[in-house]
Amino acid sequence: MSVLHAAKKQDIPEFFSKDDTCPECRSERYLNQSMKLLVSPCYHELCEACVHRTFEAGPAPCPVCHRILRMNEYYQRIFEDLTVENEVRIRARMAMTYNKREGDFKSLKDYNDYLEMVEDLVVRQLYGDDTGEVEYVIEKYKRENNSLIEKNQSKQQREENLHSLYAKEERLRKQKQREEYLKILEEEERERRMPRTA
Known part of the structure; x- marks a missing residue:
């Protein structure tokens, strides 16, 4: 499940700031309230209009780091x-x-060693310069454990x-419980308002 999909599922809104500015066209959220800043895999931002303009013809370099990207x-x-x-x-x-x-x-030791190995790969991806080597390790692991990965997924x-x-x-159970409680309250209120006979 993608992070964005999980965030939408949990109703986590996208982040934006009133000070947002597109580094390419210099549009500001202050002047353009509907502006959407999007993030690339290399973590550089562009407004939605610049993304469309830059990548509508196909892959193109990121305006900041020049990595080849797609829309x-x-x-x-x-x-x-x-x-x-x-x-x-x-x-x-x-x-x-x-x-x-x-x-x-x-x-449990084998499991903890596995978790430590995974954490090491995450840290190397985050802070290391050997992302090519990490990608090789991940792809090799996928090939060797494909059936178990699919089974666990x-x-x-x-x-x-x-x-x-x-x-x-x-x-649904809580909603039904609430409706029953409201019915009881309505019934009590109706009985309270009924004139009492002496």
């Missing part, structure tokens, strides 16, 4: 700090691949569906 790689920003945005996206991506659970290991999807179903049932 569909830009997304709405969720966090104020772009380093947090970067870390959350890296962790979400890693969780899709490195999704083994404690039950997949013979001992489908297990997680079933659990999320079940959780969603339980949450929906709980909301």
Whole structure:
């Protein structure tokens, strides 16, 4: 599940500031309230209009760092700090691949070693210069563990569906409880207003 999808599911609004300015066309949110700043995978911002203008003909270099990008790689920003945005996206991506659970290991030590190895890869992606080597390690792990990764992804999807179903049932139960309580209150109010016979 993408971070943006998860954020929308939880009704987390995109981050914006009244001081936002597009670095390309210099449009300011102060003057253009409907302006949307989008973020690239290299964590540089452009307004939606500049993204369309720059990438409508196909892949083009990022105006800031010149990395080749596509229009569909830009997304709405969720966090104020772009380093947090970067870390959350890296962790979400890693969780899709490195999704083994404690039950997949013979001992707790093996599981903890696995978690430490995953954390090391996350830190290397965040702060290291060896992103090519990290990508190689991730791709190799995917090839070697493809069936287990898919099995755990489908297990997680079933659990999320079940959780969603339980949450929906709980909301309906609470709503029904509330409606019954309001009926009781209305009935008590009606009885209170009825004239009493002596």
